[in-house]
Each structure stands twice: as C-alpha cells, then as structure tokens.
Amino acid sequence: MKEQIEKLINEALKNLGIEDVSFSVEHPEDFKNGDYSTNVAMVCAKQQKTNPRELAEKMALELKGLPKQGFGDIEKIETAGAGFINFYLSREFFTESVSEILDKGDKWGKNKILEGKKVMVEYTDPNPFKPFHIGHLMANAIGESVSRIVEFSGAKTIRANYQGDVGPHVAKAIYHLIKLGYPTTDNGLSYLALSLAIGDSYAQGNNEYEINDEAKKEIESINKQIYNYINKSGECDEKIKEYYDWGRKATLEAFEEIYKLLGTKFDYYFFESVMAPIGEKIVRENVGKIFEESDRAIIFHGENYDKKLHTRVFINSQGLPTYETKEIGLTTTKFEKENPDISIVTTAIEQAEYMKVVQKAISLMHPDLESRMKHITHGMMRLSTGKMSSRKGNVITGESLLRDSMDIVFEKVKDRELSNEEKKRISQIVGVAALKYSILRSSLGSDIVYDFEKSISFDGDSGPYLQYTAVRANSILAKSQMSRQGLDNGEIPENIIDLEKLLYQFPEVVERSYSLLEPHHIATYLTELASSFNTFYGNTQILVDENKYMAYHLNLIKAFVQTMKNGLWLLGIEVPDRM
RNA sequence: GCCCUUGUAGUUAAAUGGAUAUAACUGCGGACUUCUAAGCCGUUAUUGCAGGUUCGAUUCCUGCCGAGGGCACCA
Secondary structure, eight states, rough: OHHHHHHHHHHHHTTOOOSSSSOOOOOOGGGGOOOOOHHHHHHHHHHHSOOOOHHHHHHHHHHHHHTTOOOTTTEEEETTTTTTTEEOOOOHHHHHHHHHHHHHHTTTTTOOTTTEEEEEEEEEEEOOOOOOOOOHHHHHHHHHHHHHHHHHHOOEEEEEEEEESSSSSHHHHHHHHHTTTTTSSOOOOOOHHHHHOOOOHHHHHHHHHHHHHHHHHHHHHHHHHHHHHHHOOOOHHHHHHHHHHHHHHHHHHHHHHHHHHHHHHEEEEEEEEHHHHHHHHHHHBBTTTTTTTTTTTEEEGGTOOOTTEEEEEEOOOTBBHHHHHHHHHHHHHHHHHTOEEEEEEEEEEEGHHHHHHHHHHHHHHHGGOOOOOOEEEOOOOEEEEEEOOTTTTOOOHHHHHHHHHHHHHHHHHHSOOOHHHHHHHHHHHHHHHHHHHHHSSOSSSEEEEOHHHHHSSSSSSHHHHHHHHHHHHHHHHHHHHTTTTTOOOOOOOOOOHHHHHHHHHHHHHHHHHHHOTTTHHHHHHHHHHHHHHHHHHHOOOOOSSTTHOOOOOOOOHHHHHHHHHHHHHTTOOOOSOOO
C-alpha cells in the first residue's frame, strides 16, 4: 500500500513538473489524520517558492484527478496541519486485510528480506561454574527474539551459545568445592540446586583468591592442571578431574533446564576450551602481519587502522591465549562450519569496544567477513547499590527471578477452578512472559536498574496484559463455536474500527524490527494493538442477537488473535489457553 | 585524558526530522449484576543546559553538565 501511494505521488509530481524530491509516507499517530500521510508538499515548498499549505492543496487536487486504476483502496485525500497530505483507506481495504490475515494464519507478518539466507545468532553465553544471572536472562530474551525476527524474515536461523568452560573462574570454584569436601556423587539434589552451590563456591573461591596468598597459588595451580587435562598436555590431579567433569555437567544441565523454561533451543554449543587452540594457531600464524610482539605478549594495534580503536593483548606474556584470541577461534569456526550470510552476536555493552577491535583483526584476515559480522549490545542489569558481580556473589540468579515471577502468578490463579497441573503451566507461561516483556519493551542501549517490583509487571504495559487480552479474545471465539453463534453471514459495519487500522500494519512493524534489530518495536505495537482491542471489547457486546455484525466481529477477533499470537511468538512469549 | 553508550511527566518507558511529545505505574474520580476486573473511561510536561542546521528538532551537528562502559596481559 505504501509503495502504491508513493507511486501515485510521483505521478502527481511529474504532472506538476516537480522533480527530484525525497519525501516520506508514514502512518500518522492519530487516526483522524488518515491512514497514511506524506510530507511531500512541505519538502517542495521552498523550491516551488510557495507556502506549503497552498502547495498541498494543489497536489491533493492533482492526486484526486489521477486515474484510479489500482488505487481503489484510497477513499479520501485531504490536506491538514502545516501542509500534510493525508490518505484515508476504504472500508473494502480493511475488510480485505482481515481476510488476508485469516488466510495467512501463522505466516501473517512474514517477509522475504532474508529469503535464501542463513543467519547465525549467538546469545546467552553463560559460563559453567558461574551463576546464570539476570544478565544472561536479558541476553537470552533479546537473542531469542532477534532469532525469531530473523526467521520471520525468511532466513534459516541457527542459534548458538558460547560458554567459558576454562579459566580462572573454574579453578576458583573447584578450589572451594574441594575445600568444602562437596560430594560429587548423586546426593539427591537437582541440577539447578547444584549449580547454585557451585556458583556460590565460585564467589567464595574468588574471595579467597583475593585475600589469601596460599589460596591464590593453589588456584593458579588448579587452573594450569585443568588446562593440562583439557589439552592432554600434562598432569592433572584425579580429584580435580572429577570435580571438573561433575561441575561442568551439573551447571550445563542446569542451564538446559532454564533454556527449556524460556523456550530456547540451541543448535550449537561452542566452548572456550575448544576455541582457544584454534584461535591461538591463527594468531601465531599472523604475527608480523597483523599481530606483533611486545613485552613478550602478542598484541594487535587497533588504532593503526582506525583511531577510535585501541590496542589489545591476544596472547599474554605467559603464552596463554586471552578472550580476544578465543573470539577469533570462535568466529572463524562459525564461518567454517555454517558459513552464515550474517553472524549476529548479542552481548552486554561492556564488550562493545573490545568486539570492534577483534572484528577489525578478523576483517584484515578475511575482508569478505567484515560486513557479515554484527554485534548487538544491550545495557547492563544493575542493582540500585551498584554493579552486579558474580565474583562478589551479589547477583540475582535467573533461577530465583523466574521462580519469584512464577510464584506471583500461581498466587493469582490459586483460587481458580483449574487443576494443579494447569495452574502450574499457567504460572510458567505467564511468569516467563512478565520477565521477557520487561526486558523487551524498551530499546537496547541503556542500563536497567533492577527492582523486582518495577522490573516485572503484571498489569498495564506488560507481558501478562498482552496474554490476558489474547485469552479473553479466544474465549469469545470458543463460546461462539459452542453456541454456534455468529456463523451466519451478517453485515459489515460501515465505520472502520480502530483495531482494523492497526492490524494491517503488523508486517511493516516486523520489517522495521528486523532492519533495526530492535525487538521493542514489536512489543510497543502489540501493546497498542491489545489496548485497541480492549477498548473495542469494552464497548461492544459481540455475542448478542442484536449484534448484526457478529460474523464480521468474530472474524476481526480471529484476525486479532492471530496477530497477537504471531507477534508474541516473535518476542518468545506463548499464549496460554486460560489464565 | 581519549573513545563508546546514555539523559524525556513523581517513577519506568515510547516516539523511521513532522501535526496537540505517546503509554504504563502511582494518586484521585467514574461506569458495568455483558462474552475472564491481570480489563475499561476520565484527570498532570521548559524532552539535562547553551548554541547551530531546517519550513519543522526528543531525533542531526558543536560545546558544557550528569550516569554507565572501554582504553596491555580478566571474561
């Protein structure tokens, strides 16, 4: 439709002898200003030496005079404000778009921007032996949504997770676990409970490392032995091997339980232990070309290529690869294994500067990859008391946050006439939605100060609000089928319902969300859509004999439910049957 | 010091250079013995400060102020 209006305007411009202008066509915020609006008159006014208002009138007249083939959907053209030309779409257009939604069903809103392309999205990236905290929850919600948006744009989507299974953090946790004599046999605890104990040991071990010289030495020794164990390059104490295997498995299994709850399924799990040697080989091969030696370390001078970049160490003076080198191994591996057209990585903003340097180094080796690597960053979850740090142990774990959120929902439904099984399922779906929506409702970028009361909402602008609205709509549909009401053909209302004016915009919102890689546009749109439905619902009795539009209203509700379902899917949120 | 991100009602957020800056929360008030009240309706703005570009700036540019992050061997 937008393209048609643009075509129409271009034709009018040609007739008026105006050339070479760039104008925009957009949806006005207020429906009273039409369904589409253009600023073309205001853009040309100066060049034409007239005032925008007059020019708009002239253009509107010209537009109205044009032959209407193919533009039958435009019912009315008016000028308003400072010189806007507003287009009003016809009843038929909206009636058509409702049936289009019903025809397309689960495919409604998809586009073909990425057809035939492959996109890999890396997100979440928790580390074994460390807690899964809200930051990971944030990255997961965003990454999962981006993956689905990309998928809806026609790409084959590959989900990847990158996890640090080696390094000082592992040694610190193991040091404390051994000191505690924590059993590595089956002790009846769930993986989630075990992972919490391990995460706690990590914080304790870190504390010891900082205040106790002996512990520090011991931890460094454990760290080295773990490297030996993994690379089969030297000796490693049997006890350390045992704790390593057990702790790695326990934390990874715990993460898996959380992913299941959140609705994420990864295609690839990459580990730092595997990426380190791959990256190291590449870096060493390029010493003298891209990297250079300095103070016994191997470094990369980013500022030589772009003055906004800086120098980073890739292999430290002890000959060990740093995170930068592992990242090179990871990126190279991704392109070797899957060769995606686009590789997207989601992390917190603290990694933004460092990633630019690493990507520059990779681009120097593989110029063709430069435009295919994308890094999207989100703000950090912080506590009102300051930065959260799993080293200090003052993190909110993802597990506890999910549990709290689900508990609140359970409390709300506990008096309903539902089975316990159903109540649990609702708590899960709604609790997860509350959390995800609170993350996805705002644009990426600024930090979020964590406050349970504020960060999770169940009314107003919230995930449960969207779910609740969809559930109510569904319940009307179910009731109409039971009583077989509204199945006869009825009349189509003459007036256009506000809800209809929003529904057809869904595919545009999806496209915009993709091109900006910002899921919050979908969240904002769905909230507006739901609010519009609730107004309609409040003012209209659907299932009554006097409603001669019942059949049309039911179709409209079906289209609404379909749009909500598809939109919520893009946010990684399910719609429960009841709530 | 240099670089990146960021600053919008009391609070949390929205707004591809457009019309009267949009919502939610909180407070106060209201409707409905109708399909789920997690809902609906009503009621508050010097967009951090100062300039600039533009017919038009929350949005772009410059400077200043505040917050967070990065800047050689953590990830």
